[in-house]
Amino acid sequence: MSLKPDDVRNIAQLARLHIDEAVIDEYAADLSSILELVEQMNRVDTSDVAPLSNPLDATQRLRDDSVSESDERDKFQAIAPDVADGLYRVPKVIE
Amino acid sequence: MxxxxxxxxxxxxxxxxxxxxxxxxxxxxxxxxxxxxxxxxxxxxxxxxxxxxxxxxxxxxxxxxxxxxxxxxxxxxxxxxxxxxxxxxxxxxxxxxxxxxxxxxxxxxxxxxxxxxxxxxxxxxxxxxxxxxxxxxxxxxxxxxxxxxxxxxxxxxxxxxxxxxxxxxxxxxxxxxxxxxxxxxxxxxxxxxxxxxxxxxxxxxxxxxxxxxxxxxxxxxxxxxxxxxxxxxxxxxxxxxxxxxxxxxxxxxxxxxxxxxxxxxxxxxxxxxxxxxxxxxxxxxxxxIERVRASLPELPEQKKTRFVDTLGLSADNAEVLTANRDTALYFEAALEAQPELAAPIANWVLGDLAGALNKAGIEIGDSPISPARLAGLVARIADDTISGKIAKEVFEAIWQGEGDADAIIEARGLKQITDSGAIEALIDAVIADNPEQVEQFRAGKEKVLGFFVGQVMKQSQGKANPGQVNALLRDKLKA
Amino acid sequence: MARGVGDILQGLESGEFSSVEITQDYLERIERLNPSLNCFISVTGEIALEQARAADAARAAGEAGPLCGVPLAHKDLFCTDGVRTSCGSRMLDNFIAPYDATVIAQCKRDGAVMLGKTNMDEFAMGSSNENSYYGPVANPWDPARVPGGSSGGSAAAVAAGLTPAATGTDTGGSIRQPAALCGVTGIKPTYGRVSRYGMVAFASSLDQGGPLAHSAADCARLLQTMAGFDQRDSTSADTALPDFSAGLDGGLAGRRIGLPKEYFAEGLDARLGDVIQQAIDELQQMGAELVEISLANIDLSIPVYYVIAMAEASSNLSRYDGVRFGHRCDDPADLEDLYKRSRWEGFGAEVKRRIMIGTYALSAGYYDAYYLKAQQLRRLIKQDFQQAFTRVDYILAPVTPETAFEIGAKANDPVSMYLQDIYTISLNLAGLPGISLPAGFVDGLPVGMQLIGNYFDESGLLAAAHAYQQVTDWHLREPGS
Incomplete structure (x- = not known):
């Protein structure tokens, strides 16, 4: 599988990366070589194999429904790039 | 179409x-x-x-x-x-x-x-x-x-x-x-x-x-x-x-x-x-899953069936009462105060109360009339303390926060007159005052009875028991 | 100096030195050597001395915890309350963590002293420590060479005697490979043994924290503190925590060690192969029984690993958007611009490559061919191991195909860099524990040997490694001596 510049632009858009036009070809080549490596997987037929997403095949433990966290807004917002009136600020969102 | x-x-x-x-x-x-x-x-x-x-x-x-x-x-x-x-x-x-x-x-x-x-x-x-x-x-x-x-x-x-x-x-x-x-x-x-x-x-x-x-x-x-x-x-x-x-x-x-x-x-x-x-x-x-099933509260369908089968409500009333959980809860709370009066309570919840709430834009959960007070009012109608007509006045007074039905009936003197002696006295007076109508009745004009009932009720300020008035009037006029 | 954790505990207990004194020694050594080695991103001298004073006081009061007064270094992806936690990334260069990772909290609980935060490949993505915003780390055995990665700073710091032990994380070999290339001992525990809470995620189903130290015995001490069930991590295993130090004397006699034929076929440097063969002979003399086994699907580990790791990473790294923490670009024109430039500027090249591949592997139309396929093969790889462990107690493998390579040698070839992980990543896919321990040298550079254990058998692994270290002295060699 060889990725074309437009594929790279689409992926970068999905991943919200402002890819420089100057490096698109380089990324296309790098990503294509990785995909080539990955395609070795097709050697084995896995049609009857259940996917394994957690190595231990364990099940979820549940938490009791109780409030354990208190207000730490000041501490959390001290490391934020832009806050005012307790709100995180971003360029105007148009809906 | x-x-x-x-x-x-x-x-x-x-x-x-x-x-x-x-x-x-x-x-x-x-x-x-x-x-x-x-x-x-x-x-x-x-x-x-x-x-x-x-x-x-x-x-x-x-x-x-x-x-x-x-x-x-x-x-x-x-x-x-x-x-x-x-x-x-x-x-x-x-x-x-x-x-x-x-x-x-x-x-x-x-x-x-x-x-x-x-x-x-x-x-x-x-x-x-x-x-x-x-x-x-x-x-x-x-x-x-x-x-x-x-x-x-x-x-x-x-x-x-x-x-x-x-x-x-x-x-x-x-x-x-x-x-x-x-x-x-x-x-x-x-x-x-x-x-x-x-x-x-x-x-x-x-x-x-x-x-x-x-x-x-x-x-x-x-x-x-x-x-x-x-x-x-x-x-x-x-x-x-x-x-x-x-x-x-x-x-x-x-x-x-x-x-x-x-x-x-x-x-x-x-x-x-x-x-x-x-x-x-x-x-x-x-x-x-079974543990959760066992802990489920009664759901609308089950409630509806029970209201019809064991309380004897109409299917329509049961449907409307159970459509909204708060309405059902209100009804059941009122019923708890007056377990024998399911049908009239249902009528009052779905009739006058629903109308008043709707007009005022209030949810039933915030009703100014508590379930117990509504039940109290219905009970006074059932035991003939007040008539249906007086009940509307009492309902209005409870809504305005004047107390429960008994207190309002007492304070306003709205207790229905069921003493037949008192009613007979009123009837006698009305008959005496309207000889012309008495003649018409005796000549076969049955409709005039309504006139007499109205007059007696008026004289009693609405407190006479209408059924009693009706029966006694017939007796007296025929006599 | 190169004192181990055990030596330091002995010195502290006997009153030979105080925690403040030994901490000062390490801080001075860091000050002298770190500028050339670049093992540390942050040195937390003041905090270290404060913790050392508290540890001395606790010891005097008879309230010494298991690691009371022992200096440690932490990989810079464990969140440390009030201290920058950079993950080797420009994205988090300004990130002062507002809470402690569970591992950090447990180190504090047991009285350890934090010397600083160690260098690493950005977001743990790399096998050479060259992918760090803070520059490469020099291998103490040859400063022109890489220390391995991604826990390269931790491994090099232990090897150079800048800390007696360090924490690391291992997603595809990130503890074991740098341990091997730096001549130290490192264990990747069973997935779920060490809490991932506060350990900044690379690939959630593969990441596991563990210790790097001079010996298996020291690893046992540090693992005892790091490990344990944690309510805050849904994938944390609620299993009993054995006393790792008490289990060290289990020995090797009668134990069956499997040798996967696929690992000794091709690709392994012949001189490394000789070193491993000597180690195998040694183990046999110690009474272990050697059994040839097969891990049929093991050669697919690399593609399977990279698909899963990159897919998970692409999602895990979406939170770095310039809104609540981390790097934000100057003067964003609009929201999209804020996202795209903050992320483009904040992440390094390798991280961006992996985010993009991962995004692609999960995208509509490709999910089944890449991600789902990889998860199916993952099960086959796990089954290969499970089958092998019905016949053997341990599996022995190389750690790396070659010794430490020169800085820059593979920098422009991501795929050849990925191939460095051939012997380590299958364990992460299966969730199994593995230990890397020094087994010899080639041209003056350390060579590691890997023992793989069954689920939750860290005790067995540590005991086997300890037994080997009782009869060999590779782990005692120091660079420059």
């Missing part, structure tokens, strides 16, 4: 009434200062991990059992990846394959009394996003993540509805159910219960579905009906003008009473769902 048929499916987001969030120990209380209820997990700080709230799972099972649905024994959480400022992690933890609640159904009652089955495709758990505040800053939007991580049950219906009215009936049914189950407070204004509608149209007789649009931002049943009807009309106009419906999301604007396209350039969404590796499959056993 129009040549067009509309096809409607609803996606309902019910905020589950837990005290803490779905994946963190932060509070879910509504209305706190911005970001004071957004903990490290809710903010998606580097390194934090989600842990699932047991209450959320139990509530979802409750819902599933109540709609007779399949509960998945191995339910999976997945990440839905997209970027938005109110979505802190860049993905929403939701469910994709193996939602906790599978196929189920509810039945709705239509205006003509007919019932209709509506299929529920699935109901899955997910976390809510935060809120964007657009009007605080000139150039920027503010992000409040207090709501982020609030548990939601997304209930997806089959496209089984054919009119806005049916859609509203279904939405009301689900609303009633989640309130009965005590898994959601149902507050539409605060966004605890939100309806999105998928609407398409097709020519009658066609089996293919038309292109659908999704209507969002609807926060009342009234708006739901209007938004759907607007959208149906819009689509019909489009198609009849030779145009085509574009698959898109449209926002309902209640102020302008119209829907508008949410984004001019709708980006093709590719959510890249995959099982969340931070969460493991939720194992739900048959025992878990």
């Amino acid at each position: 129009s040549e067009w048929e509309s096809v409607i499916g609803l996606e309902i987001h019910a905020q589950l009434a837990t005290t803490s969030k779905i994946f963190s120990g932060a509070s879910t209380a509504f209305g706190a200062e911005p970001n004071t209820q957004a903990c490290a997990v809710d903010l998606g700080l580097p390194g934090v991990l989600p842990v699932l709230n047991r209450g959320v799972v139990e509530m979802a099972i409750r819902f599933g059992v109540a709609i007779d649905a399949d509960i998945d024994h191995r339910s999976i959480f997945a990440r839905k990846n997209y970027f938005y400022p109110d979505l802190p992690k860049g993905y929403q933890i939701s469910q994709y394959e193996h939602p906790i609640v599978g196929r189920g159904h509810v039945s709705i009652t239509l205006d003509d009394g007919a019932t209709m089955e509506i299929g529920v495709t699935r109901a899955h758990l997910e976390e809510d996003a935060g809120k964007s505040v657009h009007d605080r800053f000139a150039e920027q939007s503010g992000i409040d993540l207090n709501r982020a991580g609030t548990p939601l049950l997304e209930i997806v219906s089959e496209p089984d509805m054919r009119s806005a009215k049916q859609a509203v009936a279904y939405a009301r049914k689900i609303h009633s159910l989640v309130r009965y189950l005590e898994i959601c407070d149902g507050n539409m204004q605060e966004g605890s219960f939100r309806c999105d509608a998928n609407v398409s149209i097709r020519r009658r007789g066609e089996s293919e579905l038309g292109t659908r649009t999704e209507l969002k931002n609807i926060n009342s049943f009234r708006f739901l009906e209007r938004a759907i009807n607007h959208e149906i009309e819009r689509q019909i106009d489009l198609l009849e003008d030779g145009g085509a419906v574009v698959q898109e999301t449209r926002l309902y604007d209640a102020d302008r009473d119209e829907t508008r396209s949410m984004r001019s350039k709708e980006e093709a969404n590719d959510y890249r769902y995959f099982p969340d590796p931070d969460l493991l499959p939720v194992a739900i056993t048959d025992d878990d």
